[in-house]
Amino acid sequence: MSFREKMAWISFVLLLLLTVAFAISHHFHPHDAQGHDVIDPAHMFFGILLAFVLLQVVLRVIIAIQAPKDARTPKDERERFIELRAARIGFYTLVVAELVAMALFHLHGRAFFLMSSVLLAIFVAWLVKLGTEIVLYRRGA
Amino acid sequence: MGDTRIDNTIRRLRFEHGEMTQQALAEHAGVTRQTINAIELGKYSPSLEVAFRIAAAFGTPLEQVFQYRKGGMKK
Numbered sequence: 001m002s003f004r005e006k007m008a009w010i011s012f013v014l015l016l017l018l019t020v021a022f023a024i025s026h027h028f029h030p031h032d033a034q035g036h037d038v039i040d041p042a043h044m045f046f047g048i049l050l051a052f053v054l055l056q057v058v059l060r061v062i063i064a065i066q067a068p069k070d071a072r073t074p075k076d077e078r079e080r081f082i083e084l085r086a087a088r089i090g091f092y093t094l095v096v097a098e099l100v101a102m103a104l105f106h107l108h109g110r111a112f113f114l115m116s117s118v119l120l121a122i123f124v125a126w127l128v129k130l131g132t133e134i135v136l137y138r139r140g141a
Numbered sequence: 142m143g144d145t146r147i148d149n150t151i152r153r154l155r156f157e158h159g160e161m162t163q164q165a166l167a168e169h170a171g172v173t174r175q176t177i178n179a180i181e182l183g184k185y186s187p188s189l190e191v192a193f194r195i196a197a198a199f200g201t202p203l204e205q206v207f208q209y210r211k212g213g214m215k216k
Contacts, residue, residue: 002173073173076172078173078175079173
């Protein structure tokens, strides 16, 4: 497995965990007796995001230490081509997901709901981009 | 991307050049070993620049390394 493919796998798995954690924290955040949030959902989200960034950095550093030569090598034309193809598919996913988010906001009319669905749309589009990269690397394209 | 219409003799040329490894050829061509593997298997068509670099690594003309197939796609 190439260095870039390993990086794509790390980002994909961590982003998937972030998306699941975001969805869970959004729906099952604890309330007190009066029904108020015990933890501010925004704080919870930024905590999860911070953990995501730190884990990503640590894992990337570990992979780079194991293969320092690969880490120093710039992307070649095939890797750039794979990234561009994946970015194109991710872009169309983002457009569709944002349109769905806006339509849902139109139905529900809550600003917090719009913020959450827009964030979720970004996560999903990024997951599609990374997933496409992994598939293209696996196919040897 | 899939299979391309371009055949190549990289595997044979590597063998004839003292069993040159894909990694060694990749370093000559300025690409990754995985890219050389994809080119060798006909899954990726390199740019002209990389194709010339590969040919230069073997000291042979480009057309001895890559051949365009006029018929259908490789099965």
